[in-house]
Amino acid sequence: MNPQRALLALGAAAGSALLLAGCVANTPDGAAGDALAVSADDTSCAVDTATATSGTVAFDVTNGGSQVTEFYLLAEDGLRIVGEVENIAPGASRSLTVVAQPGDYFTLCKPGMVGEGVGRAAFSVTGDAVAISGEDAEVKEQSVALYAAFVKDQVEQLVPAVDEFVAAYTDGDDDTARELFPLTRAFYERIEPVAESLGDLDPRIDYREVDAVAEGLDWTGFHRIEKDLWVPAEDALNADGETPAWQDWEPSDDAQRAAYGEQLVADVAELNDYVHSDDFTAALADGGIATISNGAIGLLDEVATGKISGEEDWWSGTDLYDFQANVEGSKNAFEIVRDFAQTKDDDLVAAIDDGYADLETALAQHGSIDSGFVSYGELTDDEKRELSDLINALAEPLSQLTVAVLE
Structure with a gap:
């Protein structure tokens, strides 16, 4: 892995901002x-x-x-x-x-x-290099340390969850694997921008079939396994809405399942190694507090681009689990910088608080990660539109968060 692929990519979103060297x-x-x-x-x-x-x-x-x-x-x-x-x-x-x-x-x-x-x-x-100093610098450094701890904790839980999920899949225990699929992915979805900053790691772990085909990549990871576990009907279409789901595809045999499972385990292990490395620590230090606020923005953007359309978990219909995990990861990142942001713009923080509360209330009407969510296909168009409107309502003030913490 190229160590230059730092976390400075974290959290691309509307109005997103990035601190290049931990400086204000x-x-x-x-x-x-x-x-x-x-x-x-x-x-x-x-x-x-x-x-x-x-x-x-x-x-x-x-x-x-x-x-x-x-x-x-x-x-x-x-x-x-x-x-x-x-x-x-x-x-x-x-x-x-x-x-x-x-x-x-x-x-x-x-x-x-x-x-x-x-x-x-x-x-x-x-021009000249810019630098931070004083009490703000100390607060920001503490915030970065807290975010690093959150990321490490999630990945540390992801590793054994993937091991269990893959074991069920490779053993042919599809009922168990289907139960574990959305629960396992939640750990990843809460910190996905970290993997997205590492070149081809996120594509190997989490690309949808339509994305892999569009970029000419081998399709591996969660969603390749998902298609084995939720075998599509003969008249089903891929996420592009045009290609028959069975075209140029067959369910994996035992050897292929073993290979896909081993690849996912290895890729998650690589992610785990990275978040426990000096490169990760250095990347967070370089990115500073903007890394965290951009993470909050980027995770909400994940919901807006993949989950709300129902394209993320095309075969399983478990999009609401990912939706919830993205929102949880986003809110966690926001909460880490919340007190600091409040000293800069109290009204902005209040608007973001309200946006998260409204979105969480709407999501709770359809279940939870712990108790289970309904299949995304069961939501009515009005219910999907409500979620979309709430995402947009939160995205507007959230997009201003990085600018606020950099002031």
């Missing part, structure tokens, strides 16, 4: 009040200037294309994601705010949110 700066040129305009479409990605001054830098991205797109700020190696804003619908605008250290970067957009992207261009940051 005064607002310089190119800051939130003087945002850089980005014009994106299906074939290009143009930033109105190729330079900025170190400190807080904001990008306002407008999508003039026909596909949902993403905007990235990449480190000099072109691999590490420094900042990202995703799910920019055609005709919509979203913002990305970072605190940028001096150095060379790249910008690009990804129409369709797949592939290598378009319009890759050099971007440079000049």
Whole structure:
């Protein structure tokens, strides 16, 4: 694994911001009040200037294309994601705010949110390095330590849960494996942005079939096993809504089940090794408190992009378990920085509190992780719309959290 793939990618979301070196700066040129305009479409990605001054830098991205797109700020190696804003619908605008250290970067957009992207261009940051100091620095350091402990705890619980789940699957005890599937995934879903920052680890663990096919990858992980456990009906379609579920696919034999199970165990072990490594500690220190707030934003975005559509757990219908786990992980990250954020913007914190409470109340009407959720397919269109509206209502104030904690 390339150690450069740090957690600086954590929590891409609307209005997301990323702290590049655990630093807070005064607002310089190119800051939130003087945002850089980005014009994106299906074939290009143009930033109105190729330079900025170190400190807080904001990008306002407008999508003039026909596909949902993403905007990235990449480190000099072109691999590490420094900042990202995703799910920019055609005709919509979203913002990305970072605190940028001096150095060379790249910008690009990804129409369709797949592939290598378009319009890759050099971007440079000049000026002096920025640094934090005083009591704020101590509070932020403590917050980062708490978030690290949360991530490690979840992964530590994920490891044995995956072992048990895989054992049932490879032994052919499908009833037990089906019961364990959503419970096991909850540990992963609470901290998924950590794995997403590590290159191909999240695709190996958690890619849906349609994503793997679109990117030409071998399909492995939870959702490959899911399809074995919930064998699709002969007239079922894949998540793309077009491809017959049985096309070019057969249930796994014993040897294939063993291989898929071993791969999932190995990938989760790799994740566990990483979160207990010096690289993880260093990445969190580099990302600072923005890593946590971006995690809260990114996990809610996971709900908005995969769970609310019912595409995440296409075969099992267990999307509400993932939905709940994402919300729990998001709220946990928010709670870690809540007191600090309240000193900056009490009204914003109150709005976020209300948003989580309303969303949790609506989710509880359909079950819980402990007692079980109804199948996502049983929800009416009105019930799905209610959840979607509540997600959007929470996303708006939550998208401002990183900016608030960086002030």
